[in-house]
Amino acid sequence: MExxxxxxxxxxxxSAALYAARGNMNPLVIDYGIGALxxxxxxxxxxxxESPLSGRELYERGLKQARNLGVRILHAQVLGVGGxxxxxxxTTEGNFEAESVILATGGxxxxxxxxxxxxxxxxxxxxxxxxDAFFYKGKEVAVLGHSDFALHEAEELVNLASGVTIYTxxxxxxxxxEHPIAVNTMKIQAIEGESHVEGxxxxxDMMIQEDGQEQASFMPADGVFVALGTAGSSxxxxxxxxxxxxxxxxxxxxxxxxxxxxLFAAGDCTGGLLQVAKAVYEGCQAGISAIQYVRKRNQAS
Numbered sequence: 001m002e003x004x005x006x007x008x009x010x011x012x013x014x015s016a017a018l019y020a021a022r023g024n025m026n027p028l029v030i031d032y033g034i035g036a037l038x039x040x041x042x043x044x045x046x047x048x049x050e051s052p053l054s055g056r057e058l059y060e061r062g063l064k065q066a067r068n069l070g071v072r073i074l075h076a077q078v079l080g081v082g083g084x085x086x087x088x089x090x091t092t093e094g095n096f097e098a099e100s101v102i103l104a105t106g107g108x109x110x111x112x113x114x115x116x117x118x119x120x121x122x123x124x125x126x127x128x129x130x131x132d133a134f135f136y137k138g139k140e141v142a143v144l145g146h147s148d149f150a151l152h153e154a155e156e157l158v159n160l161a162s163g164v165t166i167y168t169x170x171x172x173x174x175x176x177x178e179h180p181i182a183v184n185t186m187k188i189q190a191i192e193g194e195s196h197v198e199g200x201x202x203x204x205d206m207m208i209q210e211d212g213q214e215q216a217s218f219m220p221a222d223g224v225f226v227a228l229g230t231a232g233s234s235x236x237x238x239x240x241x242x243x244x245x246x247x248x249x250x251x252x253x254x255x256x257x258x259x260x261x262x263l264f265a266a267g268d269c270t271g272g273l274l275q276v277a278k279a280v281y282e283g284c285q286a287g288i289s290a291i292q293y294v295r296k297r298n299q300a301s
Contacts, residue, residue, distance in 0.1 A: 001097045002028050004290045005089050007078050007233065008104035010037050011276045012267030014062040015283030016102045016290070017071045023291040028098075029066065029073045030091060032230055034059045035106045036268065037276075046276050058276070078105075079152040080130070081236050087262065092148050092176050099297060100290045103233035103250065103258075103265040104283060112144070112228060114169070116191030124197025124223045129156035130239045136161050136223045142200055144188070145227035146171040153227040154181045165219070167200060184219070197224055233269035247271055256286035262297075264290055 004020045006013045009031035020027035040055030053061075063073060076093035081101055089096045111117055117125055126132040129143075133156055141161045143154045146168035157164045158181065166173075170187040187203040199220040231239075234248055243251045243259040249271030256264045266282035268274050 001086065001099060002026075003098070003294050004028070004100045004102065004287075005030065005087070005096055005098040006102045006104060007081075007089070007236070008035070008106065008267070009063060009066075009073060010035055010059065010104065010106065010267060010279065011062065012279040012283035012286070013102070013104035014066050014071075015280045016104060016264075016266060016287035017066050017283075018069060019284055019287030020291060021066070021069045021071050023287070025291055025294060027071060027287075028096065029071055030076055030078055030089065030096075031063070031073050032075065032077045032105075043276060077148055077230050078236065079149060079231060080239055081263075082240070084260065085262075090152070099294050100262045100264070102256075102283075102286045102290055103236055103263070103269060104267045104279075104286070105230075105233045105236075106268045112169070112226070114144075114188050114191060116193070116197075117224075117226065120191055120193055120197050120224075123195065124193060125191065126223060126225050127227075127235060128238045129153040129225050129227075131241075132223070132225075133157050133160050138162050139222035140220060141165075141223040141225065142167050142219070142221040143225045143227055144169060145229070147174045147229060148176050149229065149231045150227040151175050151177075151179055151181070152231075153225050155179075157225070161223075165221075167202075186217070191224055192218070197221060200224065233265055233267075237263070237265065237269075245271065254285075255289040256282055257289055257293075262290075262293055264293075 003025045004027040006029045037055035042052040044052035076091040079090045082088045087098045087101045137160045140163045143166045165182045168185045189201045189203050202217045237250045250265040264286040266286040267279040
C-alpha cells in the first residue's frame, strides 16, 4: 500500500511531493500532463527567478527536481478514487491503494457550451455517475465525453441503467481499451427537456430539409452525465462525497484537508488566487498535513 498518492504534477502536486519525500513517505505522483500551466507564456512574478520562465519550463523543472529527490512519477490518467479509511486510486495504468491522497490537478473545468446543459443541471444533467447512478435505475442515460474518463463513468452506469450511450460531440474516441458500450460520434446540437432532461438533439449530415437547413436527430435520454476530458480534482472529490463550495471548488481547512479524513487538496482546485505562489504554499501544507495524518494513523494501528 502507498502511504501518499498525489494526483497532479504541477506546482501544488510537486511541492507536496517534495515535502512528503523529505518526510520519508516515498510518495507516488500520478501525472497526466501540464494542464493550465501550459497557457503561461511568461512567469516573472515568482520568487527566485532570475529571468522569466514559461509555464512549461517551470513544469519540467519541477518534475526534474522531484525525480532528483527520488519521487516516483507515473504518467497515467486518474479515473476516480474510491474508499474512505484507505483509498483506491483508479488509473489507466492500474489501481493503487493508499493511506492518504492529495488532489492537485488544477481548477474546475468549464461547462461545455451546449444549449440546455446549464439550464438542466440537477434536473437530469449530472457530473458524477457514482453519486447519481441509482436515480437512473432502469432508465436510458447518456455520457458526454470521448476519453477513458467518460468510459469509466459509463461503466458505473451500465449495471443500473436500461441503456447507456457515450456521445463524443464530434470528437474522435480516445479509449485505451475495448468495451461493449454504444458510442455516438455526432455533434450535439442541444440537451432538451422541459422540467427534466428528455433527450439529446444531434446534428445530422444525412438529412437536409427543403430550406437547406440541417435536420437534427433526437435521441431520447432520461439523464446526461458530463465527463469531458479527464477527471479533475473537483470531479474526483465530488465522486467521493467530499464537500465542494458554492463555486464548485474543494472545501478545505487550514491544513488543506477536505471533509474526508486523509483526503487533501491543493492549488487551483481549492479556488482563491490562481497563482503559482499560492499553489506552492498549499502543496507544501498538504504534504506536511498528509505526513502527519499517515504517521498518526500508523501509530494508532
